[in-house]
Amino acid sequence: MKRKLLFGERMLLGDGTEPFNAVIPFRLRGTFKEEDIQYALNQLQGKHPWLRAVIHHDEQNIPWFEVPERNLPIPIRTVSRNGEDHWQKESEREWQTLFQYGERPLIRFVWIKGEEVSDMLFAFHHCLCDGGSAMAFLYEFLKILDNPSAEIGVEHPILGIQDVVPSEILTNRKQKLKAKLIGRLAATAIKCIPVGKKAVERKNDYLIHWKFDKALSQELISYCKSMEVTVNTFLSAAVLQAFKKIRGESAFNKVSCPVDIRRFAKQIKEDHIFAFGLMIVVSANHKMSFSENLRLMQESVERKTSKLNPYITMMVMESAHDALKNFTKLLKHGKSSNDCMFSNLGRIQIPHQYKEFTLDTIFSPSVIGPLGNTTTMVTSTFRGEMDFSFVGSEGYLPYAEALAIRDEVIQTVKLQLDHIAVL
Incomplete structure (x- = not known):
C-alpha cells in the first residue's frame, strides 16, 4: 500500500x-x-x-x-x-x-x-x-x-485526494479550471514576493505550560455561553490583547486559528490518519472594550469559517506542487506577519478511569517546525480543566516576553470573570 x-x-x-x-x-x-x-x-x-x-x-x-x-x-x-x-x-x-x-x-x-x-x-x-x-x-x-482483547476496528485509509474531494467536484471541468487558475496565480505571486537570503535564527526553543482548575474553567465556559461567543474566540481575544500589551508596536494583531477539516469534509473520519488543515486569521479592534470586541470577533470568525472550502483548497494546492519550493522558501525566509498560532482542541472525550490504571491528565499537545514563526499556543480541556501549552523560540519571541504574555492572558481571563461576578 x-x-x-x-x-x-x-x-x-x-x-x-x-x-x-x-x-x-x-x-x-x-x-x-x-x-x-x-x-x-x-x-x-x-x-x-x-x-x-x-x-x-x-x-x-x-x-x-x-x-x-x-x-x-x-x-x-x-x-x-x-x-x-x-x-x-x-x-x-x-x-x-x-x-x-x-x-x-x-x-x-x-x-x-x-x-x-x-x-x-x-x-x-x-x-x-x-x-x-x-x-x-x-x-x-x-x-x-x-484490555488487550479490546476491538478497535480497522481504518480504511485515505489513498489520495479522490478519497476526500467528492468525484462530482473533483472531475467537474469548471471546478478543475478554477482550481488550476487560482493555483497558477498563487504560484506566480509567491515568486514575486521578495524574501531575505537567510531564515530567522530560531535560537533556543521553549515550552511554557499551565492549567485552569475546574472552577475557573467552568466559569469561563459559562461566561462565553452568556456572551454567545465560543471559548476559542474569547481566548483568541485574550491572546491578542496580551501580545499588544507586552509587545506594543511589535505586535501584529493577528492570530492564526486552525479549523478542523472534518467539520466540512465528512469523508474524513475521526480516526483517519490525516494531516490536512484549514486556517482563519483573527484580529481585534483595540479601540473597543474587550467585551465589545468579542461579539465583533465572533461575527468575523463565523463569516470567515463559512467561506472555507476544503475541496477547492485541496484542488488548488494539488495543482501547485511545482510551487512548493518557492512557497516553503517564503515561509522560512519571509517576515513574520502574525503573533502566533492559537489552537483549541476543545473537550477531549477520552475516559479517565480504567480497570488497570487511571488517566490522570492529558497535557495539551505541542508542535514546532522550521516554517517561519514557531510561536504556538494550544489548549484542550480534560476532566473539566483547561490545559495550555505555549511553544516558542527566542529568535521570534523572547522567553521573558512569552512568560509575561502567559501572565497577561491569565489576568485577562480572571478580570473578565471577576467583572461579570460583580455585575
Missing part, C-alpha cells in the same frame, strides 16, 4: 533535514510492562496502515507513503521519571529529534517510567497526522493497554 504525499504533507515533510514534530504527553497512575505497551502500539499499527509507513522518493524525487511488507514496530524509549515536569524536557527533546522516515515509522513512543505514576509521550511527524487524529489513536492505545 502506498500513496503520494499531498501538497500540505510535502510542505510539512520538507527535505528531511529539519524536524517538524508534534508531541502529545499524558499521565497514567498504575504499573505497566513494556511488552504490554508494545502490544498496544502493535495493535494501533494493525488498524492504521500509515502508522506502519515509511517515506520513499521516486525517480522524480516525489515522496510517497509506503507500507513495507515487513512490519516496523513503533519504537519505545524508556527513561526514569524525575519529577512532575520531566515530561516537558522529554517533549523538547522529541521536537529536536529527526525521524529516519526512510527506515522507520513516523511515530515513536516515550515512557517516562515511575513507580506509581508514569508520564508517556506520543511523538509523530506533523506530515503524518494532526492533533485530531492523534487523539483518536491515543484513545485506542489506552483502550488496548487496559
